Amino acid sequence: MPELPEVEALAAFLRRNAVGKAVARVDVAAISVLKTFDPPIVSIGGLSVTSVQRHGKFLDVDCDGLHLVVHLARAGWLRWSDGLPQRPPKPGKNPLALRVHLADGSGFDLTEAGTRKKLAVYVVRTVSDVPGIARLGVDPFAAEFTTERLGALLAAAGRAQIKGVLRDQSVIAGIGNAYSDEVLHAARLSPFHPASTLNDDEVAQLHQVIIDELGTALERAEGLAARDLKDSKRTSMRVHGRTGELCPVCGDTVREVSFADSSLQYCATCQTGGKVLADRRMSKLLK
Structure with a gap:
């Protein structure tokens, strides 16, 4: 997408x-x-x-x-x-x-x-x-997208999973499945981490990572022809779409959690303290 x-x-x-x-x-x-x-x-x-x-x-x-x-x-x-x-x-x-x-x-x-x-x-x-x-939320490159604004948005989300909050267009506009995976990997956060439980340092780090990840992607895409943008995005991903490959940061295997109509990718070593998250789709098959 x-x-x-x-x-x-x-x-x-x-x-x-x-x-x-x-x-x-x-x-x-x-x-x-x-x-x-x-x-x-x-x-x-x-x-x-x-x-x-x-x-x-x-x-x-x-x-x-x-x-x-x-x-x-x-x-x-x-x-x-x-x-x-x-x-x-x-x-x-x-x-x-x-x-x-x-x-x-x-x-x-x-x-x-x-x-x-x-x-x-x-x-x-x-x-x-x-x-x-x-109904769009704040744009990550708008002046009002400050650390304090992000903290307030996460607090308002309660214990909702942070992956879903980042993807919610009425909260933050423009981040989808791929870049939320990349942001959470760079911020070393589990996709299932409850949004409102981040401390001030974690919120500040997440804010900076969002700006850095999207900013780097924009720089990479600058000047490219429309036909080249997809490949540029695909080849830049560290974890998204790379299930089974090695994490470029720690060398662990990139893992996946599948849902009915989407999936997420993450590194257990970098993001969940080594814990492997349950794959909802596979869990149903094994019952």
Whole structure:
């Protein structure tokens, strides 16, 4: 799933390549991707791209005051082309969901792999009209994301598992499954640690790690073409997506806890004092 660093990098890419260009037309290949109907998607045809912003994990393309807002969900992506096919795409089972043509022949496709279609596109007059944006929590790069603010958020979460708190977009905007694994590994915290039980030093350390991990990811993605961002993220992970491999810090085996529709990865030596966390899915199979 694209998270804060990748969405910010996509926004920067579009700022370099799309801002100032007029939208020629929009082709919808999967009607299910549209989550709004007023204004209609065709309304952005003929308008110019004036800015591109990020809100959490949402991409906001401002077209003369109308906002084309995209949430790429788990398997969505943006693919840029300097020369898009002019023939309208045929709806079908291919991954193409929506195509935006710019007046100079360039543009981008929104695609989604797999069968679980969660990619979402909105056309709104005000970005707060998108429900997911309206309920976003604090952005990690906002001035108000201080150590004290993080401490208050964790305290308010009570004994909720810290992994879930970091992923909750209404608490902190932009961190997903991958970077929460990386942050907790760097902070040497168990993903199941109760959020409100961190002491002041642990909160301060976690705050710094969040800034450092996301900042490093942003620097790594800076200037990359949209097509290269996925590989850059994948190869940079220390524990996420590396089940069975060796932890680059201590050499222990990276382990996994699986859930119904997701999984987390962690290092027992670095994060849980050597304790192996129960894999919920495997526990059910062994009963």
